[in-house]
Amino acid sequence: MIKLKNVKTTYEGEKTPVIKDINLEVKRGEFLTVIGPNGAGKTTLLETINGLLESRGEVIVFGKDIRKFGTEIRKNIGYVPQDFSCDSLTPFLVKDVVMMGRFGKIGVLRSPSKKDREIIRKTLSFLGISELEKKPIGKLSGGQLQKVMIARALAKEPEILLLDEPFSNLDLNSRSDISGKISFLNKKEMTVIMVVHDISSIPERCKRIVLINNGKIIKDDGREKVLGG
Numbered sequence: 001m002i003k004l005k006n007v008k009t010t011y012e013g014e015k016t017p018v019i020k021d022i023n024l025e026v027k028r029g030e031f032l033t034v035i036g037p038n039g040a041g042k043t044t045l046l047e048t049i050n051g052l053l054e055s056r057g058e059v060i061v062f063g064k065d066i067r068k069f070g071t072e073i074r075k076n077i078g079y080v081p082q083d084f085s086c087d088s089l090t091p092f093l094v095k096d097v098v099m100m101g102r103f104g105k106i107g108v109l110r111s112p113s114k115k116d117r118e119i120i121r122k123t124l125s126f127l128g129i130s131e132l133e134k135k136p137i138g139k140l141s142g143g144q145l146q147k148v149m150i151a152r153a154l155a156k157e158p159e160i161l162l163l164d165e166p167f168s169n170l171d172l173n174s175r176s177d178i179s180g181k182i183s184f185l186n187k188k189e190m191t192v193i194m195v196v197h198d199i200s201s202i203p204e205r206c207k208r209i210v211l212i213n214n215g216k217i218i219k220d221d222g223r224e225k226v227l228g229g
């Protein structure tokens, strides 16, 4: 489903690549967590998989090169970025922001159908934030905003879900709640790649962990093997 071969990503204007020699294969329905210190290249790796950065080597998603077919492929990838600034979204209500998740599927010229609105309603309810539906995005707490960003990604009904530190703004209760929900989606065959900062927030269901440091994969193995030392 996802295949990276000898991948190297260098930011524009920089000389040295931030990630290098990356080889990674992820099968349909897998749940993989990426860990590593600050600056290791975790976010860069996710954005490379999502085709948001220029990279070298092969980045194949659903059998196609994401750098050539990004717009098409991303219709099936839900992405929750690490840093979402709310500025650009300020005049919108929560339900509008979550609806943005469906734009790729709806197309720019069509307006949302009853079915689209139903999906938004179900997604908000699934994440336990139905009551936020009509709130302006600018008036939410960090944790609420994080859940809305997850809702926006899920509203796509994606086959692949990429999450970059999705728990960072959540309290302990919300963490275990959202972690359970991500596990549930994975049980329903959604392929999940998640970056976390704190290893205690890796859900039980995730059995494969990739450790990266200095832009390279140091370990890619079973949970116990990576976390055990």
Ligand SMILES: Nc1ncnc2c1ncn2[C@@H]1O[C@H](COP(=O)(O)OP(=O)(O)O)[C@@H](O)[C@H]1O
Binding pocket: 011, 012, 014, 018, 036, 037, 038, 039, 040, 041, 042, 043, 044, 045
């Ligand atoms: N837009 C950018 N331009 C140049 N360098 C960047 C950019 N974004 C990140 N970096 C650098 O790439 C490295 C890896 O960053 P990142 O992928 O965000 O790490 P992580 O998510 O593991 O903390 C860091 O050294 C960071 O400074």
Ligand SMILES: [Mg+2]
Binding pocket: 042, 043, 044, 082, 164
């Ligand atoms: Mg990061």
